[in-house]
Amino acid sequence: MADLLSKSEETAARGAAGTGAALITNAMTVDVEDYFHVSAFARVIDRAHWDRYECRVENNTRRLIELLGRYEVRATFFVLGWVASRYPDLVREIANAGHEIACHGLTHKLVYEQTPREFHDETKTAKALLEDIIQTPVNGYRAASYSITARSLWAIDILVELGFQYDSSIFPIRHDRYGIPGAARKPHWMSGTGGASILEFPLSTKNLGFARLPVSGGGYFRLFPYTVTRMALASINRNEGIPFIFYLHPWEIDPGQPRIRASRLSRFRHYNNLAKCESMLCRLLGEFRFGTVCDSLGEIGLWPIVGPGAQDSRGVATPRPRE
Numbered sequence: 001m002a003d004l005l006s007k008s009e010e011t012a013a014r015g016a017a018g019t020g021a022a023l024i025t026n027a028m029t030v031d032v033e034d035y036f037h038v039s040a041f042a043r044v045i046d047r048a049h050w051d052r053y054e055c056r057v058e059n060n061t062r063r064l065i066e067l068l069g070r071y072e073v074r075a076t077f078f079v080l081g082w083v084a085s086r087y088p089d090l091v092r093e094i095a096n097a098g099h100e101i102a103c104h105g106l107t108h109k110l111v112y113e114q115t116p117r118e119f120h121d122e123t124k125t126a127k128a129l130l131e132d133i134i135q136t137p138v139n140g141y142r143a144a145s146y147s148i149t150a151r152s153l154w155a156i157d158i159l160v161e162l163g164f165q166y167d168s169s170i171f172p173i174r175h176d177r178y179g180i181p182g183a184a185r186k187p188h189w190m191s192g193t194g195g196a197s198i199l200e201f202p203l204s205t206k207n208l209g210f211a212r213l214p215v216s217g218g219g220y221f222r223l224f225p226y227t228v229t230r231m232a233l234a235s236i237n238r239n240e241g242i243p244f245i246f247y248l249h250p251w252e253i254d255p256g257q258p259r260i261r262a263s264r265l266s267r268f269r270h271y272n273n274l275a276k277c278e279s280m281l282c283r284l285l286g287e288f289r290f291g292t293v294c295d296s297l298g299e300i301g302l303w304p305i306v307g308p309g310a311q312d313s314r315g316v317a318t319p320r321p322r323e
């Protein structure tokens, strides 16, 4: 895989990661859900039976908070409503540690398997639940399994209607469960089918010319050798001059989690290299600069979103496009 990256990218990676000279603030994100919530197991675990499984999300999230604290990194935590309703103290702990709380929906249903009305009601409930716990507006949204695709772009209009300021649900690749292959790769304003616009921070990919390599976290982070991830991410910072957005789930640093009997592909995607994940994450945190989604968008002048004619703290106007 390393062969796919050019010599100059290898040099850029060494510069970025080796000297600490990568000055762009990238977004560190965590999707707060448990091992039995994942879409890969949805066929073998009935949503109505979630309460029967041993919950490990509290301890694993606390370990991530501790780990991020060690590297003085603030992150954005997209919290599943199901988790927030059972563990409100955990949500407060995340916020009190200086991290941003954002929304990962209520029940982890795929957006394109919901009607717009169902999506509206679930998402509204999840947002209100989080805001009630932290007493602060929740600005960000990420769909279960990146399930805002070409056939569910109507969700963008609903997110704007519900008061979300940004979304991070678009994976600009081809995949069996998610993805918009031709979508823009860097943060941009995008419109829903009804014409409303939202600031989109798509999941990061390395453009190889003939294909896009998903290098932004989760199963891909555990699949590729660390060097490949590091080179690809450094290239996004150095050669393209844009931040990347990285994501992880609390269960990905928990090799001792109960094993679920699912298809071979689902088991591979879920369990591959769990034991290596935490040490790779530590390397990543030590070699790149990270902040919340808003910190990262702020550095490229896209946050905060201000009204026409207004300016942010650095004097850069970021007007919201007309809808």
Ligand SMILES: [Zn+2]
Binding pocket: 031, 033, 104, 108, 143, 144, 145
């Ligand atoms: Zn999820």
